[in-house]
Amino acid sequence: MGPIRAESVTLPTPTRRIPCERCPLRLLPHFRPFTKTELDFVSQFKRGELVAEAGSIILSEGAHSAHLYTVLSGWAFRYKTLEDGRRQILNYLLPGDLMGLQGSVIGEMQHSIEALSPVVLCVFERDRLDELFASHPGLGFDITWLAAREERMLDENLLSVGRRTAFERAAYLVAFIHQRASVLGLSGNSRLVIPITQQHVADTLGLSIVHTNKTLKKLSDRGLIRWHDRACEVLDIEGLRAAAGWTEPPEGVRPLI
Amino acid sequence: MGPIRAESVTLPTPTRRIPCERCPLRLLPHFRPFTKTELDFVSQFKRGELVAEAGSIILSEGAHSAHLYTVLSGWAFRYKTLEDGRRQILNYLLPGDLMGLQGSVIGEMQHSIEALSPVVLCVFERDRLDELFASHPGLGFDITWLAAREERMLDENLLSVGRRTAFERAAYLVAFIHQRASVLGLSGNSRLVIPITQQHVADTLGLSIVHTNKTLKKLSDRGLIRWHDRACEVLDIEGLRAAAGWTEPPEGVRPLI
DNA sequence: CGACTCATTGAGTGGTCTCAAAGGTGGTGG
DNA sequence: CCACCACCTTTGAGACCACTCAATGAGTCG
Numbered sequence A, B: 001m002g003p004i005r006a007e008s009v010t011l012p013t014p015t016r017r018i019p020c021e022r023c024p025l026r027l028l029p030h031f032r033p034f035t036k037t038e039l040d041f042v043s044q045f046k047r048g049e050l051v052a053e054a055g056s057i058i059l060s061e062g063a064h065s066a067h068l069y070t071v072l073s074g075w076a077f078r079y080k081t082l083e084d085g086r087r088q089i090l091n092y093l094l095p096g097d098l099m100g101l102q103g104s105v106i107g108e109m110q111h112s113i114e115a116l117s118p119v120v121l122c123v124f125e126r127d128r129l130d131e132l133f134a135s136h137p138g139l140g141f142d143i144t145w146l147a148a149r150e151e152r153m154l155d156e157n158l159l160s161v162g163r164r165t166a167f168e169r170a171a172y173l174v175a176f177i178h179q180r181a182s183v184l185g186l187s188g189n190s191r192l193v194i195p196i197t198q199q200h201v202a203d204t205l206g207l208s209i210v211h212t213n214k215t216l217k218k219l220s221d222r223g224l225i226r227w228h229d230r231a232c233e234v235l236d237i238e239g240l241r242a243a244a245g246w247t248e249p250p251e252g253v254r255p256l257i
Numbered sequence C: 001c002g003a004c005t006c007a008t009t010g011a012g013t014g015g016t017c018t019c020a021a022a023g024g025t026g027g028t029g030g
Numbered sequence D: 001c002c003a004c005c006a007c008c009t010t011t012g013a014g015a016c017c018a019c020t021c022a023a024t025g026a027g028t029c030g
Helices: A036-045 A101-105 A126-135 A137-163 A166-182 A198-205 A209-221 A237-244 B036-045 B101-105 B126-135 B137-163 B166-182 B198-205 B209-221 B237-244
Strands: A046-052 A057-059 A067-073 A076-081 A087-093 A112-115 A119-125 A225-228 A231-234 B046-052 B057-059 B067-073 B076-081 B087-093 B112-115 B119-125 B225-228 B231-234
Touching: A036 A046, A036 A126, A036 A137, A046 A067, A067 A101, A067 A126, A076 A198, A076 B137, A087 A137, A087 A198, A087 B137, A101 A126, A101 A137, A101 B137, A119 A126, A126 A137, A126 B137, A137 A166, A137 A198, A137 B076, A137 B087, A137 B101, A137 B126, A137 B137, A166 A198, A166 A209, A166 A231, A166 A237, A198 A209, A198 B137, A209 A225, B036 B046, B036 B126, B036 B137, B046 B067, B067 B101, B067 B126, B076 B198, B087 B137, B087 B198, B101 B126, B101 B137, B119 B126, B126 B137, B137 B166, B137 B198, B166 B198, B166 B209, B166 B231, B166 B237, B198 B209, B209 B225
Parallel strands: none
Antiparallel strands: A046 A119, A057 A112, A067 A119, A076 A087, A076 A112, A225 A231, B046 B119, B057 B112, B067 B119, B076 B087, B076 B112, B225 B231
16 A cells, blocks of 8 residues: 555756757647747756656655756656555646645645656756746746646545545546546557556555456456556547546646746 | 535625735734735735625636635635535635635636635735736745645645545544644634534545544544534544644745735 | 566455434524 | 424444455566
């Protein structure tokens, strides 16, 4: 139930590789276009990049991180644990998502973040956040926008864990991740494959690993998903949405810091 | 399980009563002091006050509210519902808390808010939010700060619902609300009384009303709380924290818009 | 090859659910 | 003023969902 391993530590790689002007994420229609001055500011706000390997802990509960990050590529998840090891996954992080905002704004992180796949992060200096708000109010507003979006996702997850049945929860989770990944073009031409284990699903849904397995098997039996070694392949997104009682409209254009 | 009633509608009372310079909340050590210019701006940013009676729905899911609010006095709660009426309470709103930020920033509200007691709100124009970010970056940062704080509370609630036992959940909820209320001086000289029904507790914890009643009875039997007609009296906060496995540090100074 | 993680399945337990019924309170209308 | 109704709280009984314990096989890595 708890995090079984905490084996490796993040490898700092402060070399700047991709300039913001040629950021591949900005080409996606999902992100709002920036003005030239905004782009210039973000470009020099970015201090470098950081690469984390799969399974490494990027941020730890209790830490006072001096940085704010944006996921450039890869998958990660936020989680909290109780003292006896029970773990709750709070949300997943995909390209374009901010990481470490709580720590940057309030001071101390009260959750941890672990990489699900190799992750590349854009690193920003926390100390220059004031400057961002002062010189580019639109970017400050964007950060608030992203914080409100995270709150909205948490609302939905809380509704799931609190009030949906195990079957609905599982279907909803897969449909939700699919929704987020597909607007980023992560499914490519083929079907989306989500790099998580059943333990992750269990810790997200608030279920035991055994019951999660039996619930996922129902989804498999209905042909909605196929489970691979450490991954979930989405076969029938419409079927999943129907099983989940999905009602949400697709997300429109959003900011990217 | 669903919201039984939606009887009354908010009474608009756009009369300005309390000037921000004499806001009673600002006297509390819990809120960070404002500079004169910030206070002047907020004071003219505030459009008026709104009074909602207990049980009235202040904001509805799907609405495009043109306003942002701060709770001046009273209790309320945020919630979402599924189509068949299952309800999940997401968080509670106490004096000083922002209301309607998701709607103001992203556009559409995806949750509702209902008053638990008579509530007085400070009303702000959504249209002037850009102006706030542009002319007072510190206030823009404060709004982000409050959004990050809300996210943090949701993280904790999600951990509760997903991974704590029913008994721990109930104890944690009461201890959590007590923590928030006490820094606002809401308990006065006597013990804190929280104006909620057992149905609210059930919908917060993701439990049925029957099981919630039996769980709360255990807390009562141990002398930790006393249940009144529509209220919960906190008798032994240390006992509650012990039962909940409470580990959190007290919240420091925070902003107030 | 052994150690480990992940996925799977069966069996039995127990936490939580639904159904049902009761008393208390407050509000409302006859 | 009283009868009635709606809501809240409480309790019991039985059903069921999800849990723990246990064991197995497949795959990976050193």
